[in-house]
Amino acid sequence: EVQLVESGGGLVKPGGSLRLSCAASGFTFSSYSMNWVRQAPGKGLEWVSSISSSSSYIYYADSVKGRFTISRDNAKNSLYLQMNSLRAEDTAVYYCAREGSSWSEYYFDYWGQGTLVTVSS
Amino acid sequence: QSVLTQPPSASGTPGQRVTISCSGSSSNIGSNTVNWYQQLPGTAPKLLIYSNNQRPSGVPDRFSGSKSGTSASLAISGLQSEDEADYYCAAWDDSLNGFWVFGGGTKLTVL
Numbered sequence: 001e002v003q004l005v006e007s008g009g010g011l012v013k014p015g016g017s018l019r020l021s022c023a024a025s026g027f028t029f030s031s032y033s034m035n036w037v038r039q040a041p042g043k044g045l046e047w048v049s050s051i052s053s054s055s056s057y058i059y060y061a062d063s064v065k066g067r068f069t070i071s072r073d074n075a076k077n078s079l080y081l082q083m084n085s086l087r088a089e090d091t092a093v094y095y096c097a098r099e100g101s102s103w104s105e106y107y108f109d110y111w112g113q114g115t116l117v118t119v120s121s
Numbered sequence: 122q123s124v125l126t127q128p129p130s131a132s133g134t135p136g137q138r139v140t141i142s143c144s145g146s147s148s149n150i151g152s153n154t155v156n157w158y159q160q161l162p163g164t165a166p167k168l169l170i171y172s173n174n175q176r177p178s179g180v181p182d183r184f185s186g187s188k189s190g191t192s193a194s195l196a197i198s199g200l201q202s203e204d205e206a207d208y209y210c211a212a213w214d215d216s217l218n219g220f221w222v223f224g225g226g227t228k229l230t231v232l
Contacts, residue, residue: 045211047223107168111165
């Protein structure tokens with residue numbers, strides 16, 4: 001059974017840092033691209049960042065570029081999101097999501113339960 | 122302001138058929154496939170439709186998707202109370218270095 005379990009969320013002051021983790025199990029982690037998607041309270045989904053299976057390709061949303069860093073450790077079946085210079089508008093539930101594919105078409109086929117990040121003084 | 126445009130709300134009575142639209146542009150829906158996600162209250166999103174019209178294993182055939190040009194639609198037939206949820210469309214956008222874009226979400230109410 002595919003499982004994605006996020007951790008590391010919490011309350012942090014504006015300008016602070018936080019590192020999120022996503023522990024993966026039930027599939028060959030090193031074969032899949034992974035993503036972070038966030039959802040502000042009462043709002044819709046917003047894609048944050050993607051990383052390819054071997055970390056060769058990394059993408060960021062403009063809203064987090066230069067402040068967030070995505071990484072992975074295939075030996076530990078883990079995905080990370082280092083968040084620096086946090087702002088109030090970064091307050092959200094952060095989900096990790098596996099990027100599945102079929103005939104070169106891509107989609108988020110499994111999602112974690114999410115971890116809440118609150119940026120407030 | 123989301124890159125993909127969805128109506129904020131939709132509603133129907135049990136047994137009815139409802140559709141939810143998703144409008145984009147040539148750089149996203151116009152050149153890439155559309156995926157739909159269902160988010161039940163208080164839970165994580167779940168893949169509902171991928172590659173415009175494909176259903177993952179376990180998704181009832183009451184759910185169907187279609188795409189034409191720069192727009193896509195999700196149809197739910199035989200509406201059930203457990204279908205009450207938020208629905209999001211998503212697609213890859215080829216602009217600049219590329220990125221995933223979502224619609225703002227449609228809250229479906231079963232009356």
